[in-house]
Amino acid sequence: MVPAGVDSRVGEILAWVHEASNPYLDWFWGSPTEAVAQLKEQLIRPNSELSEKRAVCLSEAGQIIGGYIALPGHELPACRKADLLTLSNHLKRAPNEGLIARMRQARSVFASVGSDEFYLSRIGVIPSARGKGTGKKLLGAFLEDGRRRGFRQFRLDVSADNERAIRLYRVAGFVMAGESAIPTTPIRYFSMTLAD
């Protein structure tokens, strides 16, 4: 388990972060090409929710096979403001009515995260590494990361059609806390509180 830190690895991180962000992200940006371009910008920006500095990656034979991006709930508002400012500046340079319309449709799609929760923003495994317990290992690392930082409450969002991931979260102890619909697929919120 190594923190991803160098720009040359952004491409490898992008592969699993993009899939972990879908189907929402491609729908939101209007195309996979635009979604990837915007994700890459977020990964290289230190104040983004998806900054690669936050990415914890699992490597095998020198290749990143998956990872997760997590952050304390109290850090999330500042990151989302930074991402919003970037989005606003992007829209000023390139007005996009379609994007504004999709933002309107996606209003309130993501439930708020408590300041005392450790939030799993993204988790993903490349296709060739699936079915080998990689996701379970990454989820365990996320939980341990949170515990080490003193968190007892954990939060994550997942597409309702991602049955494999939902099974993994339920086995780990997460329970569904809510659901919100977007035109692509509903987003489910899961949470977990550690027992004393």
Next chain:
Amino acid sequence: MQAISRDAVCAFLAGRYADQLRGRGFEPAALPDDFDFLLSGVIDSLGVIEMISAVEQHFGITVDFETLDPSELTVLGPFSRFVAEHATSGNKSV
């Protein structure tokens, strides 16, 4: 272009969101400098984009927000001050 004051921007925002503010128990005329429209739930993500556009349209200005500290994006005092200091004439709202 006539100069825009920080207070004018504050007053515009307090007026624009008066109903939502009162609905959440805030008095529009007595908002503190550090009042955060986003964190207080008065506006959401799209509301931030709309707020910027509304300010530019109302005052007939364009503001380059590239140098704004993101943490101040939705905070009444700092945002208003930034707009007053960085406004240029013309409107290219989204």
